Amino acid sequence: MIVSALLMSVGINSSLCILFFTLYSIIRKQPGYYYVYVPRLLTAKGIKRIRDRMRRLLPSSDWVKAAWKLSEEDLLSTSGLDAVVFIRIIILSLKIFSFAGVIGLFVLLPINCAGTQLAAFDITVISSETLDLFTISNVNNGSKWLWVHCSAVYLITCLVCFLLYHEYDYVCSKRIAYFYSAKPQPQQFTVLVRGIPVPPGSSVSESVDNFFKECYPSTYLSHVVIHRTNKLYNLINDVKKVYRRPLHLQSEPADEYSTCDTPFRISSHKSDHDKKPEHLEENRITEQSYSSFSGxxxxxxxxxxxxxxxxxxxxxxQQSEKPTQWVTEQAPEPNDVYWPVFHSTFFRRWMSRVVIIVVSILLTVLFLLPVVIVQSLANLSQLEIWFPFLKSILSAKIISQIVTGYLPNLILQLSVKLVPPVMEFLSSIQGHISYSEIQRSACDKFLWFIIWNIFFANVLSGSIFNQLSVLLDLRNIPSHLAVSVPAQASFFIAYVVTSGWTSTSSDLFRVFQFIQSLFQRCCCCKRTDLDEFELPYILYHREIPKVLFFGLLGITYFFLAPLILPFLLIYFFLAYIIYKNQFINVYAPKFESAGKFWPTVHNCMIFSLVLMHAIALGIFTLKKVRSASTLIFPLPLLTLLFNEYCRKRFLPNFVAYSAESLIKKDKEDWNDPEMPQFFSELVTAYMDPALSPSQLSNSIGHTSSTRSDISDDSITPLLSHSVFNASLWGGGQAV
Structure with missing residues (x-):
């Protein structure tokens, strides 16, 4: 990719970012879009309608100040430890690449530009040159200046390892402190048991009661048997749809928070009106009763x-001599339980994991198709050979710049957006018992998916993608990476700008939700009722891999093409502000894993370092500085030893809490007068939502309540009102 095409990509994406920021700062202040941009504040009554229309139509940036000032303690109290860990990932990246940026831009980049390995270029026509002139490829073979690059690799390795150790220790201590500070939680006293053997003439409940009374006579409290409720869930959804329709049809005209300001309505399908609410409710109650039977x-x-x-x-x-019987594991939070998985047998779960491995491999292979398309677009000469009829169109300068600089990354970004939901679905049928486990599994799958398909496939496709014999030559892989990785520097800079800057800014503006809200306002006229409204939550399995992949690009290209570092720093700064703002205004915690995502972060950083070492080994070998290659060789071994030490030192605290912590917490509860009440409620904490009493029948004839119907005493604000007002109006008092 030539420099002019890269500048075109930067210009387009910068304009989109400015557009999203401007629209967000205006539209978020319009009462009709509170449900899109400030749902957390709306449900907590943390905002008031602003009367000054001119003030509502002027863009403001004071929400940036509110997000910047949000402390870690406030974030922990409102969004949980997982949100704190996510922000710590971004902070870690800012620390690493701030240091790397100083070395890369002020030391390595001038050395790269001063090299004469590549053909000399005229500064007046630099826009038509490639970015290779700014990479290590331009440094002369055998040059003593390459020792500066070698020293930089050592410096960044030491810095990353030091920061990783500090962060691992910090997150570990926060996890323990979070455990000590929390009130008694149901999941701490609960164990999930699967593979329960049932003797003839007995029930599952009787088997569980007899087994645990015998094995744990003094501490066993009670149990709840899980039932098949798949059919019941379908009935409940039908009942909810039928009961909600009268609420929408009978509701009064939209108030200031309504999503509809137009008088037009689209009539419901006749089949929906023909459904009898009373008949569906009777079926639900009947199925509930039937599902409660031992059968x-x-x-x-x-x-x-x-x-x-x-x-x-x-x-x-292990509870039984047969490992597949009485299989136990710590229960998740009650609201984190993934109920559909419990009817699966041990064999079915095992087969599901095998099938999912095969499907994941096939998905990875199939995704190479958009990668090939992207590479063909980035290579204009190859595109003209494949499609000669486009030669006249591509000859236009601006068209060629857009096609090679912006279009490849746009196609790649749109294709990648389809992957996280697929990975989440695959993880959901893998046998995980909670949404948090599903997201952690999907996070790992998506992370390694983009590392292979975005990094390796793009890097290798131009040189050895069609040479299987070269791929099998493991000894020369560092050399091939050394040739291919610097050549793709401009592509990945454009990728950071497109998938980093623009994608994160579009998440701030919530483009899809905004369009959906416009459609509802103009066509459907569907009221947004607080009783039906569900706060959105952050998709960690989508966001964490994206942040970590940009970290991999930064560590890998740190000494190869330092020009990528300022683009990464801008992305991480945008991510720091935008995600903190979303945690204040939009995202509510769906589950709490107490920081269990951090080991994935640590492992990915270690992989990035080892990959950098492998590329450095190949680079210095090709550049004929064998002494530097010899000096680099111990680095991956030392890094892996460091990783093993951290795994032994910190990882056990992320798997389970220590006996010391558990006993200490139990002793604190001995004199707590609220514990008897907690144990009495513990039995009902894990009741299947499908079997709980429904209150839908009480909603017949009841119209949706407005904001004035909700008492201030019934809702606890998420943050102080000063943070709310600063977040929305810029610190002024709304009236």
């Missing part, structure tokens, strides 16, 4: 204990 029992149960320590022991020990 609908699944051989799984939640077992409750009187102490955390006993629950931890029961979840870790």
């Amino acid at each position: 609908k029992e699944v051989r799984s149960a939640f077992v409750f204990f009187k102490s955390r320590f006993t629950a931890a022991i029961a979840s870790r020990l």
Whole structure:
């Protein structure tokens, strides 16, 4: 990619970012879009309608100040430890690349530009030259200046390892402190049991009760058997749809928070009106009663204990001589339970994992098609050979710049957006019992997917993609990477700008939700009712891999093409402000894993370092500085030893809490007068939502409540009103 095409991509994406920021700062202040841009504040009554229309139509940037001032303690109290860990990933990246940027831009980049390995170029026509002139490829073979690059590799390795150790230790301490500061939680006293053997003439409930009374006579409390409720969930959804329709049809004209300001309505389908609410409700109650019978029992149960320590022991020990029976694991939070998976047998879960591995490999292979398209667009001469009829169109300068500089990354970004939902679906059928486990599994799948398909496939496609014999030559892989990676520097800079700057800014503006809201206002006229409204939550399995992949690009290209570093720093700064703003205004926590995503972060950083070392080894070998290659060789081994030390030192605290912590917390609860009440409520904490009593029938004839119907005392604000007002109006008092 030539410099002019890269500048075109930067210009287009910068304009889009400015557009998204401007529209966001205006539209977020319009009452009709509160549900899109400030749903957390709206449900917490943290905002008031502003009367000054001129003030509402002027863009403002004071929300940036509010996001910047949000402390870690406030973020922890409102969004949980997972949100803190996510922001810590961005902070870690800012620290690394701020240091790397100083070395890269002020030391390495001048050395690269001063080289004469590539043909000399005229500064007046630099826009038609490639970015290779700014990379290590331009440094002369055997040059002593390459020792500066070697020293830089050592410096960045030491810095990253130091920061990783500090952050691992910090997150680990926050996780323990979070455990000590939290009130008693149901999941701490609960164990999930699967593969329950049932003797003839007995039920699952009786088997569980007899087994745990015998094994844990003094600390066993009670249990809840899981039932088959798939059909019941479908009935409940039908009942909700039918009951909600009268609420929308009978509701009064839209108030200031309504999503519809037009008098037009689209009539419902006749089949929906023909459904009898009373008949559906009777079917629901009948199915609920039937699902409660022993014949609908699944051989799984939640077992409750009187102490955390006993629950931890029961979840870790093998309960039976047959490993596939009485399989135990720590229960997730009640609202984190993924109910559809419990009817799966051990064999079915095992087969699902095998099938998912095969499907993931096939998905990775199939995704190479858009990668080939992207590479063909980035290579204009190859595109003209494949499609000669486009030669006249591509000869136009601006068209060629857009095609080679912007279009490839746009296609790649749109293709990648389809992957996280697929990975989440694959993880959901893999046998995980909670949404948090599903997201962590999908996070790992998506991370390695983009590392292979975005980095390796793009890097290798231009040189050895069609040479399978070269791919199998493992000894020469560092040399091939050394040739291919610097050549793709301009492509990945454009990728950072497109998938980083623009994508993050579009997440701030919430483009899809905004368009959906416009459609509802203009066509559907569907009221947004607080009783139906569900706060959005951040998709960690989509966002964490994206941040980590940009970290991989920065570490890899740090000494190869330092010009990428300022673009990465701008992205991480935007991400820091935008995501903190979204945690204040938009995202509510769906689950809490207490920082269990961090080991994935650590492992990816270690992989990035080892990859950088492999490329450096190949570069210095090709540049005929064999002494530097010899000096680089111990680095990956030392890095892997460091990783093993961290794994032994910190990882066990992310798998389970220590016996010391559990016993100490149990002793604190002995004199707590609220514990008897907690244990009495613990039995009902893990009731399947499909079997809980429904209040839908009470909603017949009841219209949607407005904001004035909600008492201030019934809602606890998420943050102080000063943060709310600063976030929305710029610190002024709304009236």
